[in-house]
Amino acid sequence: MNVGESSSQEVDLNLAPIIDCFTVLITYLLVTASFLTLAAVDVGVSATGTAPTVDAGTPPMSMMLELKAGGDVSIAVQGGALSHEIDINVKALQNSTQDVSELESRLHQLQAKWPQITDVSVTADPTILYKNIVEVIHKVQAIMPKVYISS
């Protein structure tokens, strides 16, 4: 009997199989990972139809944006205490795209004048591309959060 002899046993954890698993798992995750950041622009759908025939009192103020074929954007404000519709035309840029910064400043002016307008309905010429519509909606949403697409 060896009294006092310390039995120093070195315990070695075998990490090789864990490393193997990790390598396979990391490779799989890296291959299948999507590094694109997708986000969404929330919009509602506004119904288009004939005006009601029964007089339901003064309609609330509303704003409508129309993206025209040449790149112009028309802003129409109607309803409320306005006796007639107000039309503002935002001219297109040289390359026939929407002048988004000018549109933003016009919308800021309109919102300052009529803060009761909180939602905007957006429509477009049939040839206008989706990317231009999304760009305009995104800019408008920063000023007026409720945006509707005309269906």
Next chain:
Amino acid sequence: MKPIKKKRKATEMSLQITSMADIFMILLVFLLKNYAASITSIAPTTHLTLPEVLKANAQVQESLKVEISRNDVVVDDKPVLRLNNFSFEASETSSGDASPTLEHVFAHQRKLLPVPNLGSGLVVMADQQTPYSTLKRVVASAAGAGFVDLQLVVVETE
């Protein structure tokens, strides 16, 4: 003469892989966290170029997905309608603003919802070259079945 036996020195080479395992562990946790929070379920099935937007305000929610590509309209990962360079066939444009086939598909999808009267969300993934006429027809068809809260999916850029 006795041959001199050379004693081979037994040197055990052991690779120090503890630090490597640590790195792998951190990488794995990071990737798994990313993977869980990622939007793999809303990844487009068809070849689409989504529009780019600087800092969009909303996260994509889980709801019915419709994709509009140059050649197809895909609803819930199944191609339901052929398009010809983003244009509908004549039979789909004859009756008002909506497409009869898409109206039928969306109505069917509404019935499949756990609570058919609730859940009006629709995730729209359209190619950036899609003309408004095509988008409008798809949106009108969806709105007819009660899908009126749209989420236009975009690629967020820095």
